[in-house]
Amino acid sequence: EVQLVQSGAEVKQSGESLKISCKVSGDTFAYSWIGWVRHMPGKGLEWMGLIYLGDSDTRYSPSFQGQVTMSADRSSDTVFLHWSSLKASDTAIYYCATRGNHDRVIAFWGQGTLVTVSS
Amino acid sequence: QSVLTQPPSTSGTPGQTVAISCSGTQSNLGSHTVNWYQQLPGTAPKLLIYSNAVRPSGVPERFSGSKSGTAASLAISGLRSEDEADYYCATWDDTLNGFVFGTGTVVTVL
Numbered sequence: 630e631v632q633l634v635q636s637g638a639e640v641k642q643s644g645e646s647l648k649i650s651c652k653v654s655g656d657t658f659a660y661s662w663i664g665w666v667r668h669m670p671g672k673g674l675e676w677m678g679l680i681y682l683g684d685s686d687t688r689y690s691p692s693f694q695g696q697v698t699m700s701a702d703r704s705s706d707t708v709f710l711h712w713s714s715l716k717a718s719d720t721a722i723y724y725c726a727t728r729g730n731h732d733r734v735i736a737f738w739g740q741g742t743l744v745t746v747s748s
Numbered sequence: 749q750s751v752l753t754q755p756p757s758t759s760g761t762p763g764q765t766v767a768i769s770c771s772g773t774q775s776n777l778g779s780h781t782v783n784w785y786q787q788l789p790g791t792a793p794k795l796l797i798y799s800n801a802v803r804p805s806g807v808p809e810r811f812s813g814s815k816s817g818t819a820a821s822l823a824i825s826g827l828r829s830e831d832e833a834d835y836y837c838a839t840w841d842d843t844l845n846g847f848v849f850g851t852g853t854v855v856t857v858l
Binding site: 666678688735 | 794852
């Protein structure tokens, strides 16, 4: 079993920076990669990309390349999602997620972090 | 935006069977297995079906999945009120080199 525990809700102003976190614990296969998913109000789920915990290599979805930065701290088994300059359109719930026994299956999800950006 | 296409909504009465379709292309559903997720209001998505038709432990047999070529389907039989949720298909896409999700389907129990 895998547990993903995310940081709490954030309320920010447009132009501010933000870093949210996701702490991983449990079965070792979860320490392969951690991905991020955006869920905007009234919209569907969007894959943002993933980070490999072993070497912090990242794979961004084309829609999110250059918009966010994923990083990891292996000493604390925590991954981060960072914005340097938030926009109102970044308002969403952000989920971290990871694989189970199969590499191409998103099996476990964090509880989500609500990010609200006001203009 | 979503790469996999699902109907926006479907509905049924308790006990009925509803089916949700998911349409993709050769680079995603045509090359990889499909997974399905259930998202209850205010909660994180939950894995419902993986590898086209496998139910994780704890998922009722009422949920079943299938895939043929670039199309997949999720069926919910013996519909219950607690099945009211959003349902998403998902798979890997070789062109995007990442996961892709369906547009999502709202299931309403009348």
